[in-house]
Amino acid sequence: MKNQKKQKRKRFYKKSIWPSIVLFVIFMASCAGLVTTFVASFQGYLVDSKISDIQEDARNLGRMIDFNRNEKGKTIFETVSYVQAYLEEEKSICITNEREQILQQIGDTVPDFERTEHISIFAPFRVRTPYRMMPDLDLRKEKRDSILKLSFQEIVRRSLEELSDSSYEDDRWMEKPLYHEYYWVEVPIKNPGYRVYYRDALTIVQKDVFFMNLAVLIELVLLGVPTVLLFVNVWSSIAMQKRMVNLLYQDPVTGGRNWIYFLEHSKKILCQFRNTNHTYAIVNLHMIRYQDYCACYGSREGEELLQKIDGFLRISIDRGETFARFAKADFGLLLRSSSKEQCEKRLKKMLVELTGIKKDKMMSFSAGIYLLHPAANSKREKRRQINIDQVYHFACAARGTMRGKEGEYIKVFDQQILQEQLWKNKVEETMEAALLNGEFKLYLQPKYHPVTEKIVGAEALVRWISPTDGMIPPGRFIPVFEENGFITRLDDYMIGAVAKLKSEWKLMGLKQIPVSVNVSRVNFVKEDLAEHICHLVDSYGADHAGIELELTESAFFGNKELLLQILKELKLYGFTISMDDFGAGYSSLNSLKDLPIDVLKLDMDFFRGEDEKQRGEIVVKETIRLAKALHMKIVAEGIEKKEQVEFLAEQGCDMIQGYYFAKPMPVEEFNERVKQDC
Numbered sequence: 001m002k003n004q005k006k007q008k009r010k011r012f013y014k015k016s017i018w019p020s021i022v023l024f025v026i027f028m029a030s031c032a033g034l035v036t037t038f039v040a041s042f043q044g045y046l047v048d049s050k051i052s053d054i055q056e057d058a059r060n061l062g063r064m065i066d067f068n069r070n071e072k073g074k075t076i077f078e079t080v081s082y083v084q085a086y087l088e089e090e091k092s093i094c095i096t097n098e099r100e101q102i103l104q105q106i107g108d109t110v111p112d113f114e115r116t117e118h119i120s121i122f123a124p125f126r127v128r129t130p131y132r133m134m135p136d137l138d139l140r141k142e143k144r145d146s147i148l149k150l151s152f153q154e155i156v157r158r159s160l161e162e163l164s165d166s167s168y169e170d171d172r173w174m175e176k177p178l179y180h181e182y183y184w185v186e187v188p189i190k191n192p193g194y195r196v197y198y199r200d201a202l203t204i205v206q207k208d209v210f211f212m213n214l215a216v217l218i219e220l221v222l223l224g225v226p227t228v229l230l231f232v233n234v235w236s237s238i239a240m241q242k243r244m245v246n247l248l249y250q251d252p253v254t255g256g257r258n259w260i261y262f263l264e265h266s267k268k269i270l271c272q273f274r275n276t277n278h279t280y281a282i283v284n285l286h287m288i289r290y291q292d293y294c295a296c297y298g299s300r301e302g303e304e305l306l307q308k309i310d311g312f313l314r315i316s317i318d319r320g321e322t323f324a325r326f327a328k329a330d331f332g333l334l335l336r337s338s339s340k341e342q343c344e345k346r347l348k349k350m351l352v353e354l355t356g357i358k359k360d361k362m363m364s365f366s367a368g369i370y371l372l373h374p375a376a377n378s379k380r381e382k383r384r385q386i387n388i389d390q391v392y393h394f395a396c397a398a399r400g401t402m403r404g405k406e407g408e409y410i411k412v413f414d415q416q417i418l419q420e421q422l423w424k425n426k427v428e429e430t431m432e433a434a435l436l437n438g439e440f441k442l443y444l445q446p447k448y449h450p451v452t453e454k455i456v457g458a459e460a461l462v463r464w465i466s467p468t469d470g471m472i473p474p475g476r477f478i479p480v481f482e483e484n485g486f487i488t489r490l491d492d493y494m495i496g497a498v499a500k501l502k503s504e505w506k507l508m509g510l511k512q513i514p515v516s517v518n519v520s521r522v523n524f525v526k527e528d529l530a531e532h533i534c535h536l537v538d539s540y541g542a543d544h545a546g547i548e549l550e551l552t553e554s555a556f557f558g559n560k561e562l563l564l565q566i567l568k569e570l571k572l573y574g575f576t577i578s579m580d581d582f583g584a585g586y587s588s589l590n591s592l593k594d595l596p597i598d599v600l601k602l603d604m605d606f607f608r609g610e611d612e613k614q615r616g617e618i619v620v621k622e623t624i625r626l627a628k629a630l631h632m633k634i635v636a637e638g639i640e641k642k643e644q645v646e647f648l649a650e651q652g653c654d655m656i657q658g659y660y661f662a663k664p665m666p667v668e669e670f671n672e673r674v675k676q677d678c
């Protein structure tokens with residue numbers, strides 16, 4: 001707990017600019033305090049200097065009295081009368097005895113001996129004056145009190161009052177008195193038995209205080225200007241920081257939030273989440289065939305569409321939810337829901353609304369959902385550990401399982417998908433090493449003549465013999481390889497293995513059986529594919545003629561021109577071309593017309609199911625007729641029954657590949673079979 005707090009504090013200090021601001025404010029306040037104290041002291045000193053003048057006069061007067069008495073032998077009364085002649089008119093003097101009873105009074109008033117002070121306003125030290133000071137006795141009581149409590153604030157107040165009242169056209173406004181009061185000061189004399197008091201005026205004029213105010217003003221300007229400047233600076237850096245953060249979190253295409261933001265914000269939401277009745281779902285929202293959309297309407301229009309989707313999602317999500325674009329037309333969403341059903345329902349509605357986001361333009365969307373396990377809701381620590389990126393990819397994997405499935409648009413990630421995902425990861429981690437270690441083995445499935453029942457060909461099929469998992473059938477890893485592109489490496493390996501086998505047969509003097517090898521559609525984007533295959537086969541010194549390249553029908557849906565060019569080149573090199581799985585999926589009879597195909601392999605689905613057997617036979621019969629008319633050879637795949645063989649023999653099918661005759665087998669076993677066959 002303590003540690004967490006510490007870390008939080010550390011993070012705060014690291015990330016926030018506020019500690020610097022606080023420090024700066026403290027620094028400026030200290031400066032202001034110091035300067036203010038200094039100015040106040042200075043101001044106090046100004047007033048005190050006036051008092052000091054009075055005290056100084058009193059001291060001089062005392063010296064004069066002492067001199068006159070001691071040097072000239074005059075009495076104290078004579079001396080004072082003599083000295084008084086030198087004083088200005090309003091300055092009175094009085095002599096008392098030790099008990100402060102008036103003995104002689106020169107002037108109209110006498111001091112109030114009851115109220116006596118060592119006055120000083122020298123802030124902040126308040127140094128006391130050396131000689132006592134008193135007000136006039138004949139003044140009102142309050143006045144006498146106030147005179148002794150002479151305060152600096154009072155003087156400043158009067159000064160400001162005067163300043164606002166006075167007319168600046170009056171030249172002598174600086175000389176205007178703010179404070180003019182009389183004080184009695186005890187005169188220091190060296191004569192025991194008597195005391196002398198001297199009355200003088202303390203006058204503070206506007207000029208004295210004006211300079212004080214000026215000092216304050218200068219202080220304010222000196223401190224204020226850099227403070228304001230610094231504040232403006234700090235403020236603009238905060239604004240700049242905000243702008244930078246915005247930039248960091250902004251998606252360049254949609255202008256909305258980007259993936260970094262999604263990852264960080266989702267985590268924050270999940271950590272703060274408290275309502276255990278709800279659960280969260282990470283969703284992968286995908287626009288189907290976005291590439292095609294861009295190809296049709298242009299990439300500008302494509303970007304606009306993404307912006308619209310972003311805008312739509314912004315208004316569709318609630319508080320405590322978030323979303324961002326991941327890549328291309330894929331968006332990640334963090335949605336709150338009470339159940340799986342509710343989440344699906346909400347998404348379904350979203351997908352429907354999204355299809356209408358651009359009028360007159362056809363588009364469709366699909367979504368994969370990963371429901372965060374309710375247990376993940378219970379403990380904050382568990383929620384903090386959720387890897388949003390990984391979970392999002394699980395949602396993507398769930399969506400991926402719908403690929404090519406009609407009418408299905410939402411899929412929730414489940415255990416089965418998880419297993420598949422784990423398997424996929426395992427395959428991807430081990431495939432490179434497996435290829436190097438020779439774990440991929442060449443198996444051959446013989447093709448038989450339906451009448452003579454002799455081996456007339458073979459198909460090369462891969463088997464992964466893993467030291468840990470045993471024999472892995474191609475259906476388990478080929479789709480993964482097709483997705484990650486590794487299939488091209490495997491196909492090269494298999495073509496090489498077939499070429500090697502063919503040259504071994506030559507050396508061993510065995511019958512040269514034509515062998516077909518699968519070439520994935522993924523390969524048909526390489527312009528130099530034909531040349532590449534040619535080199536591969538040549539490197540083993542095998543004849544091109546005995547090698548047949550099998551393409552699945554899906555290869556015919558890509559770049560048709562490039563495909564045609566590659567096939568023509570392959571034919572020129574002397575390879576045989578066959579169309580695999582003909583009849584599966586969306587058959588294109590056009591392909592038969594346009595492409596230089598030598599062999600047609602009927603898909604095994606033609607021979608499955610008993611219900612429509614008769615109709616199936618008609619289709620097979622007519623397809624064989626069509627192929628023959630186009631001078632193609634026909635291979636029937638997946639044949640398991642004797643009656644199927646008989647039917648195909650009747651129809652003039654050229655080759656049969658199926659369990660009825662043999663399953664795929666290791667090369668040695670195949671060689672044995674060929675020998676026996678002869």
Ligand code: C2E
Nearest residue numbers: 461462473474478494518519520638639640657658659664
């Ligand atoms: P495919 O090219 O259509 O290969 C024929 C598949 O049908 C083989 O499955 C074969 O064992 C199976 N088969 C043959 N006769 C029968 C039968 O009478 N009954 C049944 N139930 N099945 C039969 P396999 O070997 O599991 O291969 C599956 C698919 O994996 C292949 O289908 C092919 O698309 C792919 N594949 C296999 N080896 C390679 C390869 O080296 N490269 C590429 N690109 N794909 C390969």
Ligand code: CA
Nearest residue numbers: 459518550580
């Ligand atoms: Ca095949």
Ligand code: CA
Nearest residue numbers: 580581601637
């Ligand atoms: Ca096939």
